[in-house]
Amino acid sequence: MLLHILSRPWQRNQDLLALGVMDFSTSQIVCQQELQHLESWVKDSRLNQLPFARQKLAYFYLSAAGTMLPGELSDARILWAKNGALTTVVDDFFDVGGSKKELENLTTLVEMWDKHKEIQYYSKHVEIVFSAIYNSVNQLGAKASAVQGRNVTKHFVDIWQDLMRNMMTEVEWRETGYIPTPEEYMENAVVTFALGPIVLPALYFIGPKITEYTVRDTEYNKLFRLMSTCGRLLNDVQTYEREYIDGKINSVSLLVHHSGGSMTILEAREELQEPIDTCRRDLLRLVLKEDSVMPRLCKELFWKMCKTCYFFYYKGDAFSSPEEKVGAVDAVIHEPLQLPMNLLPGLDLS
Structure with a gap:
């Protein structure tokens, strides 16, 4: 293909376009494979069994695939999407899915971390949510540690523990009817918006x-x-x-x-x-x-x-x-690239 570009200048634009189409198609295949892996992870982690949880995996993977393009950043994209899905589940559990005792139990489990077996799960939902967090953080932490040449798993755990503590603060406000000042609210809310578990661990995978x-x-x-x-x-x-x-x-x-x-x-x-x-x-x-x-x-x-x-x-x-960004997901991950008809004649994809 490169020889065509050099030897036939009049076809340069179409040949470059052909290279772009091929590159997009190759990237799309990678995206489809990664999303299939993530969908299997959701089922294996039993997150699809939580009736209260919004299923936003595709949206998070779209944001990862759209911002971290190189093929070697696969682990970063996987982490971004997994932790995005997990933070959504946790947010929904704290907002609508869990009782106060369940939320306290989940927070304690995350605080205990490797000593979590010393306490019991309050419910099946707590077990599913904690197990998904615990297994994913440890697996991704081990990968990141290998990349960085030092143990960074504890940092991953610290990020989740901070999130849980701040989410419990909001629960206490809600339970007691306390109305914080805007400054108090924002100090807590920058953590409970839950970008920490998505962005901060991904930093270890991008080079x-x-x-x-x-x-x-x-x-x-x-x-x-x-x-x-x-x-x-x-x-x-x-x-x-x-x-x-x-x-x-x-x-x-x-x-x-x-x-x-x-x-x-x-x-x-x-x-x-x-x-x-x-x-x-x-x-x-x-x-x-x-x-x-x-x-x-x-x-x-x-x-x-x-x-x-x-x-x-x-x-x-x-x-x-559930529908607003489905078209964007399909365009990036599922649908073949659609080119204007005037660009198609003579396009050499060989």
Whole structure:
């Protein structure tokens, strides 16, 4: 094919197009295989047996396949999709699926981790959720440790433990009727938006070595908080009505509440646009910064997740919709590339 391009300049555009079509088709086959593997994992982990859980595996895999393209990043895509599916299950368990005793039991199991056999499962649902988290984190942690040349599994566990603790804080607020300040809410909500288990472990799979010093640096924490704040606020603005019906607080309802009646829902949603834009700009500025502790490839992963949040929440709650982004999933993963008819004649795919 390359010889054709060099020897027949008049066919260069069509030959380059043919190469692009072939590359897309090859990538699509890889995507299909990876998604099939992930679907088998859902069944093997019994996550499909949880009646309360939204099944969002395809959406998370779409965001992984659309942002981490090279073939060698398969492990990163798999982790991104698995942990995305798991965080959705956990979020649904805390919101609607679990009793307080079940949630306390799950949190304790995650806190105990390798000593979890010392306590009993409160229910079958707790067993399924914890087993899926425990097995996946240990398997993915072992892979990441091999890539990094040091044990990073404990960091994976720490991320999940932080998520559970902060989710239990929201449960306590709900149980006691406590209404936090907007600042208290956001301090907790940047963690419970649950991007940590998706993005932070994936950093270990995309190439650069990440030292303990890098993870403890303020830049690492700032990247995470800017990404999560932007995503959390985008989500709150678009999901306010559903969460209000479910009795949940978010940044919109808190602004209205603490205004003493001087602010409407519409005004609160409009006011949140400024911090959303500010977080997005600050995140991009930090990603593009030259003198940096975090490798550029790693910083770009935070930016890619930020764009994923815009993809799902910019004009509504497309993530919760069972149909909204199905067309995008099909276009990237399932459907052959459709070319305009005027480009097809004479296209050499051999």
